[in-house]
Every structure is written in structure tokens, then in C-alpha cells.
Amino acid sequence: MPPTFPPDSVGQVIPQTAHFAEALALDCGRMLDACELVYETYGTLNADHSNAVLICHALSGDHHVAGYHKEADLTKPGWWDNCIGPGKPLDTREFFVVCCNNLGGCKGSTGPTTINPDTRKPYGPDFPIVTVKDWVRSQARLADRLGIQQWAAVIGGSLGGMQAMQWAITFPDRVRHVLVIAAAPRLSAMNIAFNEVARQAILSDPDFHHGHYYEFGVVPRRGLMLARMLGHITYLSDAGMRAKFGSELREGKPNFNFDTEFEVESYLRHQGRAFVDRFDANTYLLITKTLDYFDPAADFDHDLSAAFHRTLARFLVISFTSDWRFAPARSREIVQALVRAGREVSYAEIPSEYGHDAFLMPIPLYHDILRGYLARVAREVNAHAA
Amino acid sequence: MRPELELISEWIRPGARVLDLGCGDGALLAYLHTHRQVSGYGLEIDSANLVQCIQTGVSVIHADLEAGLADFSDSSFDYVIMTQTLQAVKHTEALLDEMLRVGRQGIVTFPNFGFWRCRLQIALHGLMPVVKTLPYQWYNTPNVHLFTLRDFEELCRRKRIDILQRMVLDHAHQPRSWPRLWPNLLGEIALYRLGRA
Numbered sequence: 001m002p003p004t005f006p007p008d009s010v011g012q013v014i015p016q017t018a019h020f021a022e023a024l025a026l027d028c029g030r031m032l033d034a035c036e037l038v039y040e041t042y043g044t045l046n047a048d049h050s051n052a053v054l055i056c057h058a059l060s061g062d063h064h065v066a067g068y069h070k071e072a073d074l075t076k077p078g079w080w081d082n083c084i085g086p087g088k089p090l091d092t093r094e095f096f097v098v099c100c101n102n103l104g105g106c107k108g109s110t111g112p113t114t115i116n117p118d119t120r121k122p123y124g125p126d127f128p129i130v131t132v133k134d135w136v137r138s139q140a141r142l143a144d145r146l147g148i149q150q151w152a153a154v155i156g157g158s159l160g161g162m163q164a165m166q167w168a169i170t171f172p173d174r175v176r177h178v179l180v181i182a183a184a185p186r187l188s189a190m191n192i193a194f195n196e197v198a199r200q201a202i203l204s205d206p207d208f209h210h211g212h213y214y215e216f217g218v219v220p221r222r223g224l225m226l227a228r229m230l231g232h233i234t235y236l237s238d239a240g241m242r243a244k245f246g247s248e249l250r251e252g253k254p255n256f257n258f259d260t261e262f263e264v265e266s267y268l269r270h271q272g273r274a275f276v277d278r279f280d281a282n283t284y285l286l287i288t289k290t291l292d293y294f295d296p297a298a299d300f301d302h303d304l305s306a307a308f309h310r311t312l313a314r315f316l317v318i319s320f321t322s323d324w325r326f327a328p329a330r331s332r333e334i335v336q337a338l339v340r341a342g343r344e345v346s347y348a349e350i351p352s353e354y355g356h357d358a359f360l361m362p363i364p365l366y367h368d369i370l371r372g373y374l375a376r377v378a379r380e381v382n383a384h385a386a
Numbered sequence: 387m388r389p390e391l392e393l394i395s396e397w398i399r400p401g402a403r404v405l406d407l408g409c410g411d412g413a414l415l416a417y418l419h420t421h422r423q424v425s426g427y428g429l430e431i432d433s434a435n436l437v438q439c440i441q442t443g444v445s446v447i448h449a450d451l452e453a454g455l456a457d458f459s460d461s462s463f464d465y466v467i468m469t470q471t472l473q474a475v476k477h478t479e480a481l482l483d484e485m486l487r488v489g490r491q492g493i494v495t496f497p498n499f500g501f502w503r504c505r506l507q508i509a510l511h512g513l514m515p516v517v518k519t520l521p522y523q524w525y526n527t528p529n530v531h532l533f534t535l536r537d538f539e540e541l542c543r544r545k546r547i548d549i550l551q552r553m554v555l556d557h558a559h560q561p562r563s564w565p566r567l568w569p570n571l572l573g574e575i576a577l578y579r580l581g582r583a
Contacts, residue, residue, distance in 0.1 A: 335457070339447075339462075340459065342425070344425070345427070345447070346444075348436055348440070365433050368437045369436065369437055372440040376440070
């Protein structure tokens with residue numbers, strides 16, 4: 001049977017696992033004796049290893065960023081498949097694309113669901129809370145393993161954009177371009193507040209068992225579902241929700257009960273339920289803390305431009321007009337700090353009604369800008385290789 | 387456009403830090419980068435221009451000039467440049483002030499409404515002038531403030547802006563010797579280098 005994948009898809013992909021025996025010192029002071037990172041790659045690494053691009057995933061993302069795991073299931077491509085593939089903005093004919101599931105994740109990399117070798121039980125809540133810096137250091141080990149001394153670009157949206165920024169700060173000479181999309185230089189009190197409500201929903205679920213729910217053969221379904229429903233609201237915009245769901249009663253009249261009477265209720269419940277089946281509550285708790293702790297300026301006297309002074313990469317910063325989770329003003333803070341540090345930066349504010357979720361959408365102007373920028377990166381790679 | 391780029395570039399110190407307000411497709415910045423090794427940014431509001439700049443590798447920041455330059459600190463650039471933009475903004479005075487706050491010097495180019503053909507068209511026909519440097523009809527022009535060299539110099543005097551250098555060009559952006567005799571009548575495009583003590 002001929003392949004059934006769309007022609008601009010990277011096709012079927014198989015996740016790989018890198019095992020690291022050397023201990024990793026974490027920001028919290030603890031050591032991770034050994035760890036594994038699950039990752040995927042698309043495209044071909046060129047002879048001088050200069051065409052590698054790292055994609056960093058956000059809160060609920062993973063290493064499966066493009067292509068399909070099963071030929072049979074063409075409805076479930078990777079989470080950023082609309083942007084990555086032959087002829088797409090991140091063109092896999094030009095670039096070697098790498099994406100790994102971050103430490104503390106629940107899609108195969110070492111995290112709370114991994115068996116702790118000391119106790120022979122899942123780490124659960126005992127898994128150390130990792131930071132964006134820890135992630136970047138672990139991703140650097142993966143780069144070493146793959147023979148990549150310097151990334152042509154590190155790209156990320158939301159929490160992924162924070163990792164991209166951190167790459168430029170932690171490893172200035174290991175990244176040439178950094179694409180920071182729908183991110184913020186640190187969380188606002190309101191961002192942290194939403195994370196805290198999400199955490200409380202999980203922590204107060206009777207099935208949580210202080211994070212040791214695996215031993216009880218249950219998962220804190222209700223808590224994780226609530227956390228995801230809350231999160232989802234912050235990913236959308238008022239106008240976008242209005243357009244998508246309206247506020248009409250599904251049956252045209254009120255039933256005076258608490259069943260799903262409005263479209264938006266049924267959407268949120270569906271999103272919440274689907275999430276519980278694919279995500280781990282301890283990972284969710286951990287990553288919301290990773291977000292809360294992100295503050296690259298903290299190491300530089302709380303001066304973000306001082307943090308960027310040592311960077312060598314060129315930056316592209318993108319925001320979306322209706323994103324109120326990480327609003328355009330937050331991206332402009334990043335741009336302003338980069339300008340003050342004298343770094344090369346371009347900035348685009350994309351008109352969109354999709355809210356924070358816009359960074360995953362194939363918005364024409366957004367993709368034109370990514371395509372244009374990455375074409376330039378590819379030109380540099382090819383000029384250097386020639 | 388080329389000769390104008392060259393003329394501006396002659397005014398720019400090599401290695402300078404430059405901010406180009408309304409940078410369009412980034413041609414000036416690309417030229418200055420190659421010929422004067424400048425660093426800096428363009429500000430642009432039009433999305434097609436943004437894409438163009440990003441493709442060619444010009445650092446461009448999506449911004450609305452009418453909102454001012456609050457994101458930029460005082461004297462953070464050697465030159466702030468505005469080519470063919472001043473006549474198309476509403477807050478002319480405020481933007482001139484912002485220009486000379488953020489930049490140590492300002493460079494401005496604009497079409498001269500005092501050019502003899504403009505005067506003639508109004509005087510003879512009683513119609514809004516349409517000339518090579520002002521090719522629009524009154525109802526579709528992006529320009530909101532039209533002014534002459536004398537108008538501009540009067541404003542500079544009032545605002546205590548120093549005119550460091552002036553040049554007048556024809557519609558092909560070529561410097562000619564004869565407009566120098568009577569710049570406000572014979573010049574089609576004006577170039578100014580500005581400063582403020």
C-alpha cells in the first residue's frame with residue numbers, strides 16, 4: 001500500500017530515547033543520578049552539523065511535534081505539524097529538527113511517573129521540581145549526544161519560548177537564532193494565580209493521595225480535569241470564545257440544573273476529560289511551578305537587559321493581539337530589554353482572535369514571518385556550508 | 387530611491403546605531419548596514435513590509451509611530467531617521483520631539499509642497515497638486531500634513547531644533563545645483579540633518 005501521508009508531512013516518525021548516565025545537578029540543589037530524554041528528529045543533519053533546530057515544547061506539549069506515529073491515524077499529527085515539514089515554514093528539507101520531551105514530563109522522559117531506582121516505585125511527588133535552566137542544560141546534553149555544537153535556531157512558543165530565551169543566556173555560543181513566540185520574561189501575579197488555582201484543584205482531589213496515587217491505582221481525575229479546564233480558558237480570548245461557542249442554550253431553553261447547557265461547558269468538559277487520559281497530574285503540578293519560577297533576570301540583579309548582554313544570538317519575538325495570558329506587552333518587555341542590550345531583534349504583533357492558542361495556529365501572516373525568518377537562517381547555513 | 391540612500395549614508399558615521407522610523411521594506415537599513423556598518427532597527431506598522439524586512443534580515447520592530455517611542459530610552463541611538471514619513475503622521479510635533487530625545491541627531495526627508503509645480507497647479511487650476519513626489523489625489527493620499535521647506539524651518543526655529551545640514555533633490559532623488567539657489571521653489575524633496583543642544 002502506498003504511503004497515505006500528506007506530501008508536506010514528515011510522515012511516520014518514531015520516537016527515540018537518549019540515556020544519560022552522568023548525574024545532572026539541578027537548580028533545587030538535588031542531583032538526578034541518571035535520566036532519559038525521549039525525542040524525535042525530522043530532516044537530515046548536514047555535514048558540518050550546522051542546520052539543527054531545537055523546538056521547545058510548552059506546558060502540555062511533548063516531543064511529538066510533527067508527523068504521525070501511526071499510519072492509520074492521520075487525525076493525530078504532532079502538535080506543530082502545520083509549521084514543520086517539507087515546504088512548510090520550518091522546512092525539513094533545509095533543517096534537522098529536534099524536539100524532546102522535557103525532564104519531569106510524562107511522555108517517556110524521566111519524570112514523576114518514572115520508577116525511582118532507590119524505592120522501586122514511581123517518583124511521584126518526590127521528583128525534583130526542575131527549572132527552565134535545568135531543562136536547557138539537559139537539552140544541551142542531548143545536543144552533545146547528537147553531535148550538535150551550535151543550533152541554527154532554538155524555537156518555542158509560550159513556555160517553549162522561555163526555554164529558547166534561556167538557551168541564549170545560558171549557552172550564548174551554542175545558538176545562532178532564537179525565536180520567542182507568545183512568551184513573557186517572567187510570570188505576572190495573575191499568571192501565577194491561575195497556576196495556583198490549577199494546582200489546588202489537583203492537590204485537593206481525594207484521589208491525589210499526596211501525589212502517590214499510582215500506588216492506589218487511581219488518578220486525581222477531577223482535579224486534573226478542572227486544572228485543564230481553567231487553563232483552557234486562559235488560552236482563548238473573549239472574542240474567540242464568543243465566535244466559537246456563543247452563549248445560546250443548546251436546547252433553546254434553560255433546564256434549571258447543572259448539566260451541560262451551553263456549548264462552552266461541553267467543550268471545556270471534553271477538553272478536561274481528554275487531557276486526563278493523556279497527562280499526569282504530578283507533571284502538571286511540576287511544570288506549573290517551572291513556569292512560576294522562570295525569571296532569567298533574577299541572576300542579573302533583576303535587569304533583563306543585563307541578562308541579554310552576554311547573548312550572541314539574533315532574536316525574533318512574536319506576540320498575538322488577543323493573547324491575554326502572555327499579552328503583547330510582555331513580549332515588548334523582552335524586545336525592549338534586547339534593544340537596550342544592543343542585540344539584534346525583530347518583533348511582530350500578529351492580529352488574531354485565537355488568544356494564547358494562536359501560536360499553534362496556521363495564521364497566514366504568522367507563518368509568512370516564520371517562513372521569511374527561517375529562510376534567512378537557511379541561507380546563512382548554506383552560505384557557511386558552501 | 388537609491389541616490390537618496392547614498393546621500394543619507396554620507397551623513398552617517400560608520401558603525402553608528404540607527405533607528406529608522408517607518409522603515410518600509412528595510413532598503414535604507416540594509417544599505418547603511420552594508421556601506422556604513424551601522425547597527426539598529428527599523429520601526430514599521432505595515433505587515434507586508436515587516437515580512438519583507440524579516441526576509442532580508444533587517445531588524446524590524448512592529449510599532450505604531452503615532453504612539454511615540456516610549457520603548458526607547460534617551461539618546462540611545464546616534465541617528466533617528468524618518469524618510470518620507472513625517473508628512474504621513476498625525477502627531478508631527480510630538481514625533482520630532484521623540485526623534486531628538488531618542489537620537490542624538492535626526493535625519494528627515496519629505497516632499498516639498500512649495501515646489502513650483504505645486505504652486506502653479508493650485509494657482510492656475512485651483513486643484514490640489516499632483517506631482518511626481520506627491521502622486522496621490524486629495525481623497526486617497528496617505529499624507530496628512532503637507533508643508534514646505536520654509537514651513538519646516540519655521541517649526542524647527544520655534545522648537546529650537548538646530549538644522550545641521552540641508553539638501554534639496556529633484557523627483558528622481560538627484561541633488562542638482564540649481565535648486566540650491568531657490569530651494570523652496572525648485573526643490574522637490576528635502577533632506578535635513580537635525581540636532582538639539
